[in-house]
Amino acid sequence: MDDEPITRGAVAYIGLLAANTILSSAMPMLIILGGLAGLMLSPSPALATFPASVQVFAGLLATGPFSMVMGRFGRRAGFCAGGLLAAAGGLACAWALVEGSFAMLCAGHAALGAALACYQYFRFAAAEVVPPAWSPVAISLMLTSGLVAAFFGPQLFIWTKDALAPIPFAGAYLAISAISLAGLVPLTFVRLLRPTSAGRQSTGLPALSVLLQPGIATAMAMGAVSQGVMVFMMAPTPLAMIECGFSESIAGDVIRWHVVAMFAPSFLTGFVIKRIGAKAVVAAGLLLLAVAALVAAAGLSGAHFYVSLIALGVGWNFGFIGATAMLAERVAPADRALVQGANDTIIALCATISTLAAGAIVTGPGWTFLAAASLPVVAATALVLLFVRSTARAAG
Template sequence: MHTSIISRNGNYLGLLVANTILGSAMPMLIILGGLAGLILAPSTALATLPASLQTLAGLLAAAPFSFLMGQYGRKVGFITGVACAVIGALIGVWALFTGNFVLLCVAHLALGAALACFQYFRFAAAETVSTEWQPVAISLMLTSGLIAAFVGPQMFIETKDTLVPVPLAGAYAALAVLSLIGLIPLALTRLPAPKNGSPQSIKERFASLSVLKRKPVRLAVGLGAVSQGIMVFLMVPTPLAMIGCGFSEAVAGDVIRWHVVAMFAPSFFTGFLIKRFGVQPIAIIGLALLIVASGAALSGLTSIHFYGSLVLLGIGWNFGFIAATTMLANSVTDDEKALVQGANDTMIALVSTVCAFAAGAIIAGFGWAVLATVSLALLVAASVMFLKETRKVA
């Protein structure tokens, strides 16, 4: 067997193209949320509210989208996510034309829900190939983020002023068009139909959460949450810390750019490493890289320290997140997927939200060194727990 088994898989390629197109919305929204909020917010203190509500929507929408896909199939779920993206983008255009901040917040709620939906492309990818090739399929699916990191910001630059004289409205309109284009490869895919059993009551669904107590599932969810949470914890305040150290906005932006490249570029080979050496060694390497990244952040405030820390952070996230996704895909049955994947992504979104707010408070009140120290301590504790639990599973 070789990589042609992936390249000949039309359904997988359709998902990959759709995810690449739809995923380009994420970097655009990182830019748009704050800038549009700054234009329309009644006070500067509320400028980041649309972006915060977008994160909150992702937290609230993760489980419902998983249940929707479990009941009606992945394609129905993704089409619903695209509908949320189109509606949210058009409301964003309307908000800017009318100068309505409340509408802008509604727009970002819908867009946040769409982004939560698109996270399930990695699980859908695993379902189009055999178990042996699942880590490769998941890993290559995340390479779309590398393309999006370049396409999204460039699209923002090219479209933000197209609906003059209203600034940024063109970028929201471009998001709607981009989302509709993403439907084309999605429509050409044939995804496995959901294996529906008898409908479960709410009480039965809560009882089914006991599957999360299984060690392999618990390890996968914990690893994914730690990898994502620490990445957010260090990434979000980096530009603020760098500007506080006297670096220009351009240099701070360049550090974030290379961090994003480091997050997704390893996806070209991470899956093959998992296939060759196993998922647990790659997970351990991912945690180790995150620890080194925190140590680098703590060791100095030069540009080399910031670049090195954020690049290592990106690679460590990639190894940990892909390993966690692979572990979860291998640890649940078809009947358990909707429940467990929804709980997994909800937990990841919750931890990310907490880490984002905590990072802001720590960097403002105590500084970068304390932030890096907290990150290092959390990672060492998480790594010890992970190694202890993996030995029990073995």
């Protein structure tokens, strides 16, 4: 009987991993589609990344509600709602291309953005079905699903982007709808999960006091900066490469390897965190984000794009997983819905601002300026982390 909870937890984890693997395949496709479809339908080149910005902003608005829904009704209900929303968003975007409607394209990306925000909670669900000591490993391995997405997503884009010719990209959006529905199937085997916190519903000053606890606030800041800098450089990459004369296929391949770099280290990141600690891993991530910005600012060749985006992906992996592990180990079960919702809302806010700024900068001052602008943010964040570590050592 003692082995029964472990077995049930393993089955739940496998179901979550399979669902996340399928559903996450939409993400690299949307990196490519957001700017290209936006450029095709937008009234101005400066608005090319506006659908992607709407997508991220919708995620900002959806993160808190999804966390509360999961806290009340359970993880599985929330993930199923996200998958259905993504399927609807893909259909809306395909119809927008048929009708030539920029507004409908933005609406479809809003639905997709909300769904992607929902998928972020897979990493927290993973931590909840394993013993606490193994939470960093569970979080890290859950993100390996993105490795499959890194190869499958861009390839699916290539296969389907002209499926409804002469209407470009509509077939790819329909493919997103199909995989979103397919991703719901593994969730039917997930029986273990329960509401994450039927408990505390903090509001006002009590809630603020929880969020301002030093460990929680630091973890949220590290995750937000890692995500913000990554999105700031990643979102406009296809546009920058096409502006430099590269083909859509090469731009897609750069994104493919960027996404590989985002998720391939996840096989090891959790074990590294167990050995040297989450803060050290976050520090390594910030260093790699700085390397990515320096390489991007140094030139516009294919090699510069590949190296920069690969370093960007690995830096995000270390920073984001390290920050998530920091947060998971400091949050009481009764505060999970509140803190996780606030954390992902702040992350989405940073990503929204970064995406909007990236579109304006890459079509204005240009890619080199954009890359250089990332460096002060990374440097300031590294100083904050160094101060926190020094303070913790002094207190210890």
